[in-house]
Amino acid sequence: MLDIAFAKPALPKSGALVLLLEEGANGDSPTGTLLAAADEATGGAVSRALAAAEFKGKRGQATTILAPGAGLSRVVAVGLGKVEGIEARHLEDAGGHAAAALAREAAASVAAVGLSGAQAAHVAMGLALRSYRFDRYRTMEKPEEKPKLAKATVLTTEVPKARDGWAGLKAVAEGVFLSRDLVSEPANVLNPAEMAERCRKLEALGLKVEVFGPKEMTKLGFGALMGVAMGSANEPRMVVMTWNGASAGAGKGKAKAAAKPLAFIGKGVTFDTGGISIKPAGGMEDMKWDMGGAGTVIGLMAALAGRRAKVDAIGLVGLVENMPSGMAQRPGDVVKTYSGQTVEVINTDAEGRLVLADVLWYCQQKYDPRFMIDLATLTGAIIVALGHEYAGFFSNDDVLSAQLHVAGEVTGEKVWRMPLADAYDKQIKSDIADMKNIGGRPGGAITAAQFIQRFVNGKPWIHMDVAGTVWSGKDAPTKPKGATAFGVRLLDRLVAEHFES
Amino acid sequence: MLEVRVGRTAPAATATARPMAEGAALPEGLRAAAAADGFTGAAGTRCDILTGQGRVLLVGLGSGNDEEALRQAALREAGAQAASALIGVAHVALDAHGLSPQEAAAFAAGACLRAWRFERLRTRAQEGAPRLAAIDLLTDTPDSVEAAWRVASAGVRGALFARDLVAEPGNVLTPQEFAARLQPLARHGIAIGILGQAELERQGLGALLAVGRGSVHPPLMAVLRWKGRIKAPPVAFVGKGITFDTGGICIKPAEGMEHMRGDMAGAAAAAGAILALALRNSPAPAIAVLPIAENATGASSYRPGDVLRSFSGKTIEVVDTDAEGRLILADALAWTARQHKPRAMVDLATLTGSIVTALGHHHAGLFDNDAGLAAKVTAAGLAAGEPVWRMPIGESHRRDLDSTIADLRHCLSGRLLPDACHAAAFLREFAGGVPWAHLDIAGVANRADAEPLHAVGPSGFGVRLLDRLVATCFETA
Numbered sequence: 001m002l003d004i005a006f007a008k009p010a011l012p013k014s015g016a017l018v019l020l021l022e023e024g025a026n027g028d029s030p031t032g033t034l035l036a037a038a039d040e041a042t043g044g045a046v047s048r049a050l051a052a053a054e055f056k057g058k059r060g061q062a063t064t065i066l067a068p069g070a071g072l073s074r075v076v077a078v079g080l081g082k083v084e085g086i087e088a089r090h091l092e093d094a095g096g097h098a099a100a101a102l103a104r105e106a107a108a109s110v111a112a113v114g115l116s117g118a119q120a121a122h123v124a125m126g127l128a129l130r131s132y133r134f135d136r137y138r139t140m141e142k143p144e145e146k147p148k149l150a151k152a153t154v155l156t157t158e159v160p161k162a163r164d165g166w167a168g169l170k171a172v173a174e175g176v177f178l179s180r181d182l183v184s185e186p187a188n189v190l191n192p193a194e195m196a197e198r199c200r201k202l203e204a205l206g207l208k209v210e211v212f213g214p215k216e217m218t219k220l221g222f223g224a225l226m227g228v229a230m231g232s233a234n235e236p237r238m239v240v241m242t243w244n245g246a247s248a249g250a251g252k253g254k255a256k257a258a259a260k261p262l263a264f265i266g267k268g269v270t271f272d273t274g275g276i277s278i279k280p281a282g283g284m285e286d287m288k289w290d291m292g293g294a295g296t297v298i299g300l301m302a303a304l305a306g307r308r309a310k311v312d313a314i315g316l317v318g319l320v321e322n323m324p325s326g327m328a329q330r331p332g333d334v335v336k337t338y339s340g341q342t343v344e345v346i347n348t349d350a351e352g353r354l355v356l357a358d359v360l361w362y363c364q365q366k367y368d369p370r371f372m373i374d375l376a377t378l379t380g381a382i383i384v385a386l387g388h389e390y391a392g393f394f395s396n397d398d399v400l401s402a403q404l405h406v407a408g409e410v411t412g413e414k415v416w417r418m419p420l421a422d423a424y425d426k427q428i429k430s431d432i433a434d435m436k437n438i439g440g441r442p443g444g445a446i447t448a449a450q451f452i453q454r455f456v457n458g459k460p461w462i463h464m465d466v467a468g469t470v471w472s473g474k475d476a477p478t479k480p481k482g483a484t485a486f487g488v489r490l491l492d493r494l495v496a497e498h499f500e501s
Numbered sequence: 502m503l504e505v506r507v508g509r510t511a512p513a514a515t516a517t518a519r520p521m522a523e524g525a526a527l528p529e530g531l532r533a534a535a536a537a538d539g540f541t542g543a544a545g546t547r548c549d550i551l552t553g554q555g556r557v558l559l560v561g562l563g564s565g566n567d568e569e570a571l572r573q574a575a576l577r578e579a580g581a582q583a584a585s586a587l588i589g590v591a592h593v594a595l596d597a598h599g600l601s602p603q604e605a606a607a608f609a610a611g612a613c614l615r616a617w618r619f620e621r622l623r624t625r626a627q628e629g630a631p632r633l634a635a636i637d638l639l640t641d642t643p644d645s646v647e648a649a650w651r652v653a654s655a656g657v658r659g660a661l662f663a664r665d666l667v668a669e670p671g672n673v674l675t676p677q678e679f680a681a682r683l684q685p686l687a688r689h690g691i692a693i694g695i696l697g698q699a700e701l702e703r704q705g706l707g708a709l710l711a712v713g714r715g716s717v718h719p720p721l722m723a724v725l726r727w728k729g730r731i732k733a734p735p736v737a738f739v740g741k742g743i744t745f746d747t748g749g750i751c752i753k754p755a756e757g758m759e760h761m762r763g764d765m766a767g768a769a770a771a772a773g774a775i776l777a778l779a780l781r782n783s784p785a786p787a788i789a790v791l792p793i794a795e796n797a798t799g800a801s802s803y804r805p806g807d808v809l810r811s812f813s814g815k816t817i818e819v820v821d822t823d824a825e826g827r828l829i830l831a832d833a834l835a836w837t838a839r840q841h842k843p844r845a846m847v848d849l850a851t852l853t854g855s856i857v858t859a860l861g862h863h864h865a866g867l868f869d870n871d872a873g874l875a876a877k878v879t880a881a882g883l884a885a886g887e888p889v890w891r892m893p894i895g896e897s898h899r900r901d902l903d904s905t906i907a908d909l910r911h912c913l914s915g916r917l918l919p920d921a922c923h924a925a926a927f928l929r930e931f932a933g934g935v936p937w938a939h940l941d942i943a944g945v946a947n948r949a950d951a952e953p954l955h956a957v958g959p960s961g962f963g964v965r966l967l968d969r970l971v972a973t974c975f976e977t978a
Binding site: 380381383384385386387388389390414416418419421423424427441442443444445446447 | 855857858859860861862863864890892893895896897898901917918919920921922944
């Protein structure tokens with residue numbers, strides 16, 4: 001991760017300087033304290049360059065001035081728009097724009113003058129989030145081709161407050177990076193066993209990590225999850241990560257009466273060929289990110305533990321590989337889920353809901369959670385419905401839904417509620433079993449949610465279909481293209497806002 | 502529509518339908534039969550009993566209908582159940598004793614909606630053809646029930662008018678025939694104007710003209726006006742009226758193309774809604790603007806890559822000629838906004854396959870530029886039994902429409918695209934500053950399965966929603 005430091009505002013003697021500038025009162029000349037200093041030191045070069053570039057300080061506007069003088073290698077001006085009422089996500093975006101413009105610099109000073117310490121911390125968050133890169137498998141890249149930025153010093157008048165804010169945000173950023181790493185890994189490296197091993201490493205953060213293998217899951221009766229897994233040579237796993245941030249250490253020596261935990265459940269299909277209902281070859285490589293829901297849950301648990309969140313939370317991930325083979329599950333097979341309900345498998349490529357069915361039922365039965373939120377790269381239908389800007393979500397709880405929606409607006413990880421209704425549930429009636437695993441094209445994401453709802457046993461629940469949002473083909477201010485870790489910051493925010501004691 | 506009489510007796514009826522709440526006590530003579538059949542009054546269930554006094558059909562209302570709106574919805578579905586079960590009986594009594602006038606009217610409305618069939622093109626009697634033609638609505642308070650029925654029946658008639666249009670095949674219902682079918686609305690006090698091709702050219706509705714160019718039946722735009730009584734700008738309904746959609750040069754696959762005769766369901770619904778307002782003499786001024794064209798594959802068809810100049814002045818790059826609905830709506834919306842300055846615009850269109858993948862057949866997609874209007878439309882849909890679900894127009898959806906040659910392109914090509922959102926983002930550009938809602942009814946306008954309130958085929962979706970919307974939100978200045 002980018003090394004972040006905070007310091008009192010002062011014009012650096014050398015290197016790169018980022019000026020976060022407010023849109024001018026008349027829309028013409030942007031304002032900012034260090035702008036004047038930089039201008040003076042460079043004999044007016046900075047303001048002349050900004051005028052030439054028609055830089056007005058509008059939100060999202062960014063301009064680079066190379067070697068303006070005074071020993072500076074570059075000045076990057078990033079517009080904040082109006083600072084009054086500015087939101088954290090706008091500051092993070094500004095940090096992201098700055099980081100993108102600093103790839104050729106090893107270190108930079110970022111002037112967050114005029115912003116509070118808490119706001120400066122969000123600028124740092126943006127710098128860090130955008131600087132992420134997954135380059136483990138690049139062996140031939142020349143040093144000059146690699147992004148260099150390693151250290152950013154955020155200049156603020158409220159250094160201690162900024163450090164405090166960053167401490168919590170840094171833990172979240174680490175959760176985001178863990179999630180991005182997992183989602184970026186190719187499937188020949190990240191099989192279920194390897195993914196479970198990476199979860200185990202979270203014990204270092206104080207999480208309790210339990211790993212279930214095929215023997216344990218067979219004994220429990222996870223017929224749906226095991227049915228998906230049986231085509232692959234790579235054994236399945238279920239991992240349960242427990243964070244007791246509220247009940248443990250709540251009082252001095254007195255264990256607090258344990259509140260019900262929050263539960264997050266992720267689909268972790270480490271590679272999805274579709275199984276016997278095999279997918280077309282074009283684009284199949286994307287299916288390495290079919291564990292994106294689990295990747296988010298793991299990143300979220302790391303974030304909660306990393307920032308010592310005062311909450312009891314559990315994360316469960318069902319990890320399987322969906323392969324066609326002589327041992328693979330067939331269309332027409334009937335499996336018995338852990339809940340006892342039977343499922344006719346019409347299409348082996350609708351495997352995610354089968355994995356979730358067993359893990360959700362286990363979760364609600366074993367932990368009686370306050371709510372369950374599952375995340376899954378579940379359907380193409382949700383992409384046809386909403387595209388890549390929003391994740392779709394489904395819920396049986398209006399209050400929790402409203403809270404999630406707001407958290408999405410605040411973090412910029414936007415979600416849109418989609419409907420559930422009995423009329424859709426009828427589409428998954430089976431002639432031979434309690435239900436079938438697909439309901440046809442119309443409302444394809446909805447019928448998947450109806451299926452999952454049959455395994456939540458009436459508990460407060462949200463299902464997030466993140467098929468359109470876990471991976472991005474385009475750079476965004478705080479998300480370089482590739483794995484987005486969508487949901488980590490959203491759910492961290494949801495927890496922080498409503499569920500911490 | 503069924504002939505409906507409100508009265509205390511039903512001498513001509515040979516069967517009686519009685520609604521029954523779950524767990525309610527039954528009269529002595531029916532108790533044993535109902536028990537033998539396991540009938541408890543659960544929603545969606547019925548029990549057909551032959552007694553010494555004639556045939557009695559018990560229809561379950563379910564439980565928990567403690568709000569008036571829920572009771573009306575349950576009775577509407579019960580009436581539909583009755584019509585479905587007794588479709589072979591010519592004259593049926595609906596027992597509305599003990600119901601409020603509005604509930605009684607909902608009971609009859611459900612029966613009329615469910616009993617509708619389109620038999621005009623059959624020349625030979627079919628075995629088992631529907632015979633249900635008349636209903637006696639039994640009540641002790643005929644005057645108040647009659648008054649409630651006058652209101653409810655307006656929406657039903659409007660919906661059935663729309664269905665009759667939607668059912669007609671493309672060789673019958675050309676744009677010119679569509680316009681001709683609107684003429685009889687004049688006798689209800691609706692003013693009808695038709696803008697023919699020459700007028701469209703004069704006014705510059707270039708997008709509508711381009712879509713219609715491939716057909717030998719030229720495009721037109723129909724404008725229906727209901728004056729109302731209050732002093733306020735009109736509410737506008739804009740409906741997509743593609744009388745047949747081949748897809749044009751981007752021709753559709755042959756399989757299922759016959760359903761494209763129903764691609765004018767939005768226009769039909771908008772016309773039906775105006776009829777409903779007129780029939781119940783609504784005080785609200787309203788207009789329906791119906792861009793009507795055939796999207797044919799021909800030597801003069803517009804092409805992918807063409808750039809059109811729309812009525813608004815904005816230029817549009819055509820990507821896929823099968824995304825023609827948003828083009829004709831773009832002109833109609835911009836024209837309506839400029840010429841009539843409405844207080845709100847609602848458009849209806851069988852617009853995208855994407856909305857069917859998104860929401861299936863049980864909600865229409867709702868997009869808007871005004872959250873307040875969206876909430877009103879949602880509430881009206883719920884009350885009318887025509888549910889809608891609000892969908893987003895995100896920044897990315899609009900950004901995706903940036904064109905390399907024109908002001909915007911009207912769709913994208915490729916797989917797994919949020920085309921319903923793209924279409925809505927496109928339409929929003931033409932709504933001017935008018936509060937606007939867009940209903941993508943592709944999944945609900947025409948059904949391969951019977952639904953509670955209609956047989957297989959057209960639903961008339963939107964008519965009763967709009968009628969309700971006007972009644973609750975636009976009848977005061």
